[in-house]
Amino acid sequence: MQSAAFAVRIAAIAERLTVNEHTLSMRLERVATHVPEGARLADIGSDHGYLPVALMLRERIEYAVAGEVANTPFAAAQRNVRKQGLERRIAVRLADGLTVIAPDDRITVVSLCGMGGETICEILEAGRAHLAGVERLVLQPNGAEPQVRQWLMSNGYRIVAEDVLREHRFDYEIIVAEPGYVAYNPQQLYFGPLLMQDHGQAFHVKWQRMLGQKKQTLANFAQARVAVPPAKVADFEQQVDWITRLLAERPHTED
Numbered sequence: 211m212q213s214a215a216f217a218v219r220i221a222a223i224a225e226r227l228t229v230n231e232h233t234l235s236m237r238l239e240r241v242a243t244h245v246p247e248g249a250r251l252a253d254i255g256s257d258h259g260y261l262p263v264a265l266m267l268r269e270r271i272e273y274a275v276a277g278e279v280a281n282t283p284f285a286a287a288q289r290n291v292r293k294q295g296l297e298r299r300i301a302v303r304l305a306d307g308l309t310v311i312a313p314d315d316r317i318t319v320v321s322l323c324g325m326g327g328e329t330i331c332e333i334l335e336a337g338r339a340h341l342a343g344v345e346r347l348v349l350q351p352n353g354a355e356p357q358v359r360q361w362l363m364s365n366g367y368r369i370v371a372e373d374v375l376r377e378h379r380f381d382y383e384i385i386v387a388e389p390g391y392v393a394y395n396p397q398q399l400y401f402g403p404l405l406m407q408d409h410g411q412a413f414h415v416k417w418q419r420m421l422g423q424k425k426q427t428l429a430n431f432a433q434a435r436v437a438v439p440p441a442k443v444a445d446f447e448q449q450v451d452w453i454t455r456l457l458a459e460r461p462h463t464e465d
């Protein structure tokens with residue numbers, strides 16, 4: 211079976227073949243809808259800078275910082291911003307995580323997309339001081355979504371919108387959060403508090419697929435030559451139980 215990391219890599223390659231600063235992938239297009247009109251955006255891990263450039267060309271945002279930690283994507287973002295003549299409105303900077311944000315930028319929205327949920331949490335945790343004044347986080351983790359929700363809850367953010375979509379045979383979740391206090395239960399952290407409430411078709415199909423995968427993993431555990439730690443088996447059994455109940459509780463609504 212393909213590993214999740216392999217699937218993400220294939221999805222990224224497929225995306226690179228079709229995406230540019232005018233035509234965003236379906237994933238980034240969906241992310242873009244969560245950036246409010248007139249925002250001052252910091253896009254962290256911007257890669258080619260497609261998101262801020264597309265939003266600026268559409269006159270949706272006022273100003274942007276495109277932050278990159280790696281030289282090659284940093285140079286690509288610089289090239290794209292220059293090509294569109296947007297140097298005065300999009301600052302492309304080479305820096306680690308949220309340290310790219312300066313107080314004078316007056317950033318209102320931070321986006322962190324297309325990286326692992328653990329990495330997103332590490333970047334948020336390390337750069338908490340740079341989030342003062344930021345009104346919205348738009349996050350699109352590749353996996354570890356519950357961990358991202360847990361970080362948000364533990365750090366004074368409430369989830370105001372959630373989205374799930376499938377592109378290039380990969381399920382993507384988008385989590386939008388704003389400052390505020392709220393307590394989510396373990397199932398809400400696992401499925402997404404708003405996603406499980408809306409229970410749209412993409413959500414339903416994703417969890418049907420996940421149920422099959424989790425059951426297969428449990429079957430593999432049962433046949434493993436080396437005993438799998440009981441806590442790990444119990445964790446998967448819990449997940450299978452939650453998913454089974456959720457899918458049985460409600461038929462999906464139209465997306």
Ligand code: SAM
Nearest residue numbers: 254255256257278279280283306307323324325
């Ligand atoms: N955000 C774009 C998207 O969603 O299409 C690009 C995603 S790309 C797969 C992830 C990017 O995050 C890479 O270009 C990587 O260099 C950058 N990145 C990873 N860790 C970072 C960090 N700590 N600070 C800034 N950029 C980072």
